[in-house]
Amino acid sequence: MLPPPAETSGVEIGRRALLLSIGALALTFLIPVMGLALGVFSVVVCVRAWRALSRKKGSVVMPVLGTLVSLASITLAASVTWLQSYFSTELSTYAECMKGAGTSTSQQVCVTDLQRGMERKLPFMPKGSIQLPFPP
Numbered sequence: 780m781l782p783p784p785a786e787t788s789g790v791e792i793g794r795r796a797l798l799l800s801i802g803a804l805a806l807t808f809l810i811p812v813m814g815l816a817l818g819v820f821s822v823v824v825c826v827r828a829w830r831a832l833s834r835k836k837g838s839v840v841m842p843v844l845g846t847l848v849s850l851a852s853i854t855l856a857a858s859v860t861w862l863q864s865y866f867s868t869e870l871s872t873y874a875e876c877m878k879g880a881g882t883s884t885s886q887q888v889c890v891t892d893l894q895r896g897m898e899r900k901l902p903f904m905p906k907g908s909i910q911l912p913f914p915p
Contacts, residue, residue, distance in 0.1 A: 793841030796821070796828040800845040804852040811863070815856035821849040869896035 800821040807814025829842040863870065873896075876889035894909045901909075 790837075790841075792828045792831055793838070793845070796825040797841045797845040797848070799824055800849040800852065804848055804855075807852045807856040807859070811856045811859040814852055815860060818849050818853040818856055822846060822853070825849055866897060866900060869893055869900065872896065 803817040803821045806817050825842045825845040829839050832839045873893040880886040880889050898904050898909050
């Protein structure tokens with residue numbers, strides 16, 4: 780038989796929830812879709828930790844911070860994922876163009892084509908208004 784699970788302290792529960800939400804935020808910068816999924820999971824864990832700590836009359840600061848970080852992660856990941864899907868044809872065209880670009884001039888042509896393609900998708904932007912500060 781397995782021994783009963785060990786009882787975890789309130790500080791440890793809150794710390795785990797906060798670390799999971801920080802991990803979701805970090806993963807959002809690497810792989811936005813995975814960051815979105817981990818952010819949703821992190822919100823669930825933080826809310827459960829919040830409830831457990833409020834029942835034990837412990838400090839709920841870490842789960843609350845974890846929830847806020849998770850919500851920021853979800854918002855950021857959802858917006859990046861939406862932008863990637865909205866501009867998917869322009870980004871794939873840019874990637875194909877960059878494969879054959881051997882000089883800096885041809886790379887700049889690829890960036891200019893990307894900017895013009897994005898302007899076509901955003902009709903409210905005036906022509907020539909999108910200037911990417913660095914090539915993607």
